[in-house]
Amino acid sequence: MHALQTQNGNVPSAVGGEAGRSIELAPGVALAGFVMRFERNEEVFAEEEDADFVYKVISGAVRDVRILADGRRQIGAFHMPGDVFGLECGEQHRYSAEAVVDCEIALVRRAALERAALRDGTTARKLWALTAGDLLKLQDHMLLLARKTARERVASFLMRMSGRAAAGDAFDLPMSRLDIADHLGLTIETVSRAFTQLERDHAIAMPAARRIVLNDRLALAEG
């Protein structure tokens, strides 16, 4: 089975004891689970795989990926530390999830979560709130994909990835230009040019390709 044996033959190492470490999936919703390490580019779960677990990023970053028949790739979202992902209402995952960099990820059995939700209305509501939160984020992203220019898409992306970083703060992007392009519906070249252009316009500084310093005026470029 997958969580203990990935398709590429790796055996991700369990950390913190297989048994009963408490994982907080939402405020006030903590269940027994365990933590595993995943290497850069390792698959956390695959499309069509049974959704037996729910996941939470402890450290690192995760992308979820879907592929069109002819190879076109789309990254639906990046999951950062603290984010819960892979929570499905149906029986199977509809997309695959991969570690962007080396990760620690907590796993909770979905069956346990479902039981808790069925017993307790408050837990059920928080579960629903998780899915509803994903929906809200996706709605914003849809607007970005449908109506924003390349420059605006990259600016919006940087604003989101900066998290609580203020103007003047530096932060690191864990993902490659290709990942960003596949998330924003662009090509790597267009993403690269947008970065260059934002830097030229003093909306950001780039001490390194993946290290970003924000300027106030980036917010204006968001559209």
Place this chain on the structure above:
Amino acid sequence: MHALQTQNGNVPSAVGGEAGRSIELAPGVALAGFVMRFERNEEVFAEEEDADFVYKVISGAVRDVRILADGRRQIGAFHMPGDVFGLECGEQHRYSAEAVVDCEIALVRRAALERAALRDGTTARKLWALTAGDLLKLQDHMLLLARKTARERVASFLMRMSGRAAAGDAFDLPMSRLDIADHLGLTIETVSRAFTQLERDHAIAMPAARRIVLNDRLALAEG
């Protein structure tokens, strides 16, 4: 308050008795509600409005709309008869909903639904399933917006709107080319050209601008 008094001063007419008509929101989840008529282009609810009701299309069609500061418009989804919409986890609607054509829409008080869900785990799960279903649809739409060509977007859209109609069947689109464009992230001209092109290639026939007859080969154009 909105459901009884819309922003444009109209008073939508209640139908079937204000009190206690039973509305089925999901299989096995039926609550007391009432039915109202909305005219073409009338607002069902507004962005930022308190989400006091959950809605179900009885007849007609509804679009949900979000507007960017500079006027760019995006239609997140069309809701057809049988679809539930406007179900929020938070307190406010994040987008507005408008009648595409004259509609009959059932309303259920959200408070009643929340109470039912809190009491009964099965109801809570079905509520969650509704939101999760919206999320799945939106994920497909995201892929369309991010990675498909204009022709593929229109073909995919027609496949979805055709519902159970088979090749050779005709069906009517309730919405304008502008609505379609704003749903697919295109301009009206590009949408119009894609229709013309699909007809020229015998993927569809168009007895009228909004009346479509499918051909098998439309599926190939989907991408």
Place this chain on the structure above:
DNA sequence: CGTCCCCTTGAGTTATTTCAACACTCGTGG
């Protein structure tokens, strides 16, 4: 030191948008 991977940049191409004109339908009112 060489190789691989990732990122950037330039030049030419293309899909889509923009701007403009025109056709069609449907009410309304003369």
Place this chain on the structure above:
DNA sequence: CCACGAGTGTTGAAATAACTCAAGGGGACG
């Protein structure tokens, strides 16, 4: 009955944003 205007859809021509193809730079690592 016809003229008129508003709303909607189609088409053409020019402009442009993003893509494709191609080359080269730089860091990490064996």
